[in-house]
Amino acid sequence: MEDIRLIEIKEAILSENKHLADEIRHCLTRDKTFMLNLMSSPGSGKTSLILRTIEKLKGEFRIAVIEADIDSMVDAEKVAARGVRAVQLRTGGFCHVDARMVEKGLKPLDVKELDLVIIENVGNLVCPAGSDTGAHKNAMILSVPEGDDKPLKYPRMFQVSDALVVNKIDYLHAADFSVQAVKQQAMFLNPDVVVFETCCRTGEGIDSWSHWLETQLLDFLAC
Amino acid sequence: MEDIRLIEIKEAILSENKHLADEIRHCLTRDKTFMLNLMSSPGSGKTSLILRTIEKLKGEFRIAVIEADIDSMVDAEKVAARGVRAVQLRTGGFCHVDARMVEKGLKPLDVKELDLVIIENVGNLVCPAGSDTGAHKNAMILSVPEGDDKPLKYPRMFQVSDALVVNKIDYLHAADFSVQAVKQQAMFLNPDVVVFETCCRTGEGIDSWSHWLETQLLDFLAC
Numbered sequence: 001m002e003d004i005r006l007i008e009i010k011e012a013i014l015s016e017n018k019h020l021a022d023e024i025r026h027c028l029t030r031d032k033t034f035m036l037n038l039m040s041s042p043g044s045g046k047t048s049l050i051l052r053t054i055e056k057l058k059g060e061f062r063i064a065v066i067e068a069d070i071d072s073m074v075d076a077e078k079v080a081a082r083g084v085r086a087v088q089l090r091t092g093g094f095c096h097v098d099a100r101m102v103e104k105g106l107k108p109l110d111v112k113e114l115d116l117v118i119i120e121n122v123g124n125l126v127c128p129a130g131s132d133t134g135a136h137k138n139a140m141i142l143s144v145p146e147g148d149d150k151p152l153k154y155p156r157m158f159q160v161s162d163a164l165v166v167n168k169i170d171y172l173h174a175a176d177f178s179v180q181a182v183k184q185q186a187m188f189l190n191p192d193v194v195v196f197e198t199c200c201r202t203g204e205g206i207d208s209w210s211h212w213l214e215t216q217l218l219d220f221l222a223c
Numbered sequence: 224m225e226d227i228r229l230i231e232i233k234e235a236i237l238s239e240n241k242h243l244a245d246e247i248r249h250c251l252t253r254d255k256t257f258m259l260n261l262m263s264s265p266g267s268g269k270t271s272l273i274l275r276t277i278e279k280l281k282g283e284f285r286i287a288v289i290e291a292d293i294d295s296m297v298d299a300e301k302v303a304a305r306g307v308r309a310v311q312l313r314t315g316g317f318c319h320v321d322a323r324m325v326e327k328g329l330k331p332l333d334v335k336e337l338d339l340v341i342i343e344n345v346g347n348l349v350c351p352a353g354s355d356t357g358a359h360k361n362a363m364i365l366s367v368p369e370g371d372d373k374p375l376k377y378p379r380m381f382q383v384s385d386a387l388v389v390n391k392i393d394y395l396h397a398a399d400f401s402v403q404a405v406k407q408q409a410m411f412l413n414p415d416v417v418v419f420e421t422c423c424r425t426g427e428g429i430d431s432w433s434h435w436l437e438t439q440l441l442d443f444l445a446c
């Protein structure tokens with residue numbers, strides 16, 4: 001019998017992606033541009049949180065947003081209406097943003113002239129967690145109407161996120177949702193995670209979140 | 224309002240894939256190695272057709288097979304047992320073979336010492352049709368138990384295939400399947416398609432199929 005060579009494609013492609021992501025991170029660090037990758041289910045409030053964040057930090061930092069959507073430009077238009085540069089990646093069915101897509105998204109941006117790039121990932125709690133984008137930090141949103149069992153169901157997303165934003169806390173009175181339980185589970189999965197409670201609609205909690213992001217940025221720029 | 228840049232990711236990635244596929248095809252042509260990409264639904268008889276083809280052409284040509292499977296090595300073992308070199312791509316969930324995977328699959332093979340490489344694509348009538356592998360010719364199998372409505376449901380697959388193998392014709396007596404209707408629909412979608420009727424179990428029709436492939440190979444090698 002002749003020999004058989006076995007090639008693990010998924011690992012090979014993930015390792016290629018990791019390699020490119022590391023390269024992107026390296027170049028951004030050299031150019032003093034901080035990149036945040038924001039993930040969540042569809043409709044958890046990624047765009048709203050980005051708009052609130054722009055409001056808070058726009059005076060202090062030069063910001064751009066890379067929006068990923070299966071097939072629309074609505075979010076990019078909302079961001080651009082705030083006077084911030086937006087790149088819309090129309091993924092055409094791809095379920096997450098990978099490093100190759102980020103490379104394309106960064107190309108039209110003059111990265112050296114930016115302090116902060118925010119990636120709004122595709123709405124999905126599974127695939128984005130497995131694919132390094134080249135961002136310096138990952139943040140995720142869990143909105144109250146989604147239920148407090150999500151850390152048990154999607155542990156990987158909670159493990160890779162540096163910050164967890166529990167959004168739509170105005171629904172807490174109506175929902176059977178324990179912020180305390182989510183915090184405990186998230187910190188069990190990821191002891192370093194920082195948790196925020198927000199309501200993007202009213203602006204509640206946005207100060208703490210923005211302050212955390214500002215601190216990350218200032219620490220990064222001071223290096 | 225700041226400007227928005229729109230980037231079509233799917234098109235960009237498909238065009239990158241096309242570029243790499245063209246490069247692979249170019250190198251194989253230079254090295255006088257013909258590559259065939261074999262596609263079908265799961266269980267239509269791809270491995271059986273490859274084993275029958277090896278039997279027929281092994282004496283005349285130096286053959287290797289690139290097997291793609293979500294998570295097994297069974298097919299590669301069957302091929303290797305016939306004394307033919309096999310590379311197993313374990314796709315780990317990817318639904319089709321793209322040019323990057325083929326590039327990895329060709330690497331352990333000494334391509335210059337081969338006349339024919341057959342890719343057994345992932346069992347799927349949709350995604351493989353959209354992704355150029357770098358092969359010189361595409362072939363697809365439609366097995367009788369799948370039904371004769373497949374050209375209407377998966378037209379792209381029939382459009383990109385140079386040869387259509389209608390397999391498991393021993394089921395024709397039991398199934399409501401019109402080979403004539405399939406031929407007509409396939410030729411409407413792709414006027415140049417060549418159609419074969421086979422039964423890999425008994426070997427019926429394998430001569431015509433092998434003869435076609437042999438002719439493709441000889442024409443290619445004569446160039």
